[in-house]
Amino acid sequence: MIIFKIIISLFILFVFVNLILQRKKDKLTTNIFLMWSLLWIAIAIIFWKPDLASYLAIKLGIGRGSDLIIYISIISIFYILFKILAKIHNLESQITKVVREVAIKNNEKENE
Amino acid sequence: MLNKVFIIIPTLNEEKNICDVLSKLLLEYKNIIVVDDGSSDKTIEIVSKFPVILLKHFINRGQGAALQTGNEYAIKNGADIIIHFDGDGQFQIEDIDSFIKTLQSEKYDIVFGSRFMGKKSNLPKIKKYIILPIGKIVNKIFFNINTTDPQSGFRAMTKDTAIKINIEQDKMAHCSEILHKAFKYKLRIKEIPITVKYSRFGQSFGGGLEIVKDLIINKISK
Numbered sequence: 001m002i003i004f005k006i007i008i009s010l011f012i013l014f015v016f017v018n019l020i021l022q023r024k025k026d027k028l029t030t031n032i033f034l035m036w037s038l039l040w041i042a043i044a045i046i047f048w049k050p051d052l053a054s055y056l057a058i059k060l061g062i063g064r065g066s067d068l069i070i071y072i073s074i075i076s077i078f079y080i081l082f083k084i085l086a087k088i089h090n091l092e093s094q095i096t097k098v099v100r101e102v103a104i105k106n107n108e109k110e111n112e
Numbered sequence: 113m114l115n116k117v118f119i120i121i122p123t124l125n126e127e128k129n130i131c132d133v134l135s136k137l138l139l140e141y142k143n144i145i146v147v148d149d150g151s152s153d154k155t156i157e158i159v160s161k162f163p164v165i166l167l168k169h170f171i172n173r174g175q176g177a178a179l180q181t182g183n184e185y186a187i188k189n190g191a192d193i194i195i196h197f198d199g200d201g202q203f204q205i206e207d208i209d210s211f212i213k214t215l216q217s218e219k220y221d222i223v224f225g226s227r228f229m230g231k232k233s234n235l236p237k238i239k240k241y242i243i244l245p246i247g248k249i250v251n252k253i254f255f256n257i258n259t260t261d262p263q264s265g266f267r268a269m270t271k272d273t274a275i276k277i278n279i280e281q282d283k284m285a286h287c288s289e290i291l292h293k294a295f296k297y298k299l300r301i302k303e304i305p306i307t308v309k310y311s312r313f314g315q316s317f318g319g320g321l322e323i324v325k326d327l328i329i330n331k332i333s334k
Contacts, residue, residue, distance in 0.1 A: 100184065
C-alpha cells in the first residue's frame with residue numbers, strides 16, 4: 001500500500017510542478033491554477049489520510065468516505081465538462097467570425 | 113421612405129434549386145446576396161453566373177451564421193430593408209412584396225412570415241402536428257414567446273433591427289433567437305401569412321432536438 005501511495009504522490013507532485021510551470025508561462029489563469037491546485041492537494045491529503053474523508057462524510061451526513069469522494073468526483077467532472085462545452089461554444093463563435101470576415105473581405109477584393 | 117432592399121439567401125448544396133430561385137428573383141429585385149455556406153456541389157459555380165453578390169464561407173458554419181454574414185454585408189452597403197429568403201424554392205417570391213410594404217408603412221421593425229395564418233402550405237403532417245407545436249412550446253418555455261409560427265425562416269427587417277439583432281446562433285436555433293431578441297428589444301413585430309411549398313421535409317425531429325441543445329448550451333454558457 002505504501003508503494004502505491006508513493007507512486008500516486010510522485011504523480012501528484014509531477015502534476016503540481018506542471019501546473020506551476022503552466023502558470024508561469026501564463027497558460028493558466030489564476031482561478032484555474034488555484035482550482036486545479038486545490039483539487040490535487042485534496043487528492044494527496046485523502047490518499048495519505050483516508051480517515052479524513054470518512055470524518056467529513058459523517059459530518060456531511062453521507063456515511064462513507066468513499067461515497068463522498070465519488071460524489072465530489074462526479075460533481076467535479078460535470079463542472080469540467082460544462083466548462084469545456086462552454087469553451088467549445090466560444091471557439092465555434094470565434095471560428096464563425098473568422099469565416100465571415102474572410103467571406104466579406106474576399107468579396108471586396110474580387111470587386112476591386 | 114425605405115427603398116434599398118437586400119435579399120439574403122443562405123445556400124448549402126442547392127445546385128438543383130438555386131438557378132430557378134435566382135432567375136425569378138432577379139426579374140423583380142436587384143440586391144441579392146447569396147451566402148454560400150461551404151457547398152460541395154456546383155452551387156457556387158451556378159450562382160457565379162448571376163449578377164448577385166456572392167459571399168463564400170470556406171467551411172460550413174450553419175444557416176444562422178450565413179444569415180448574419182449576409183446581414184453584416186447588407187448593413188455595410190446601405191440596406192434599408194433586409195429580407196431572409198431560402199434557396200430551395202419553398203418560399204414564394206410574390207410574398208416578398210407584402211413584407212416590404214409592411215415595413216415601408218414604418219409601423220413595424222420586423223416582419224415574420226407565418227405558415228399558419230390562412231394561406232395554404234403543403235406542410236408535412238409530422239411537421240404540422242408534432243414538430244412545430246413542440247417548437248412553439250420550446251419558444252414559450254425558453255423565451256416566453258407566442259407566435260403562430262415558431263420556426264419561420266422567411267422574415268424581413270429594417271437596417272436598425274438587423275444591427276440590434278446580432279445572430280449568435282450559428283445553426284438552426286437562429287429562428288428562435290431572432291424571435292427572442294425581437295421581443296426582448298421590444299421591437300414592433302408583425303406576422304403576415306405566407307405560402308410554403310415543400311419539396312423536401314426540411315427540419316427533422318433530430319434537427320429540432322439539435323435546436324433545443326443549442327439553445328440550452330447558449331443559455332447556460334453565458
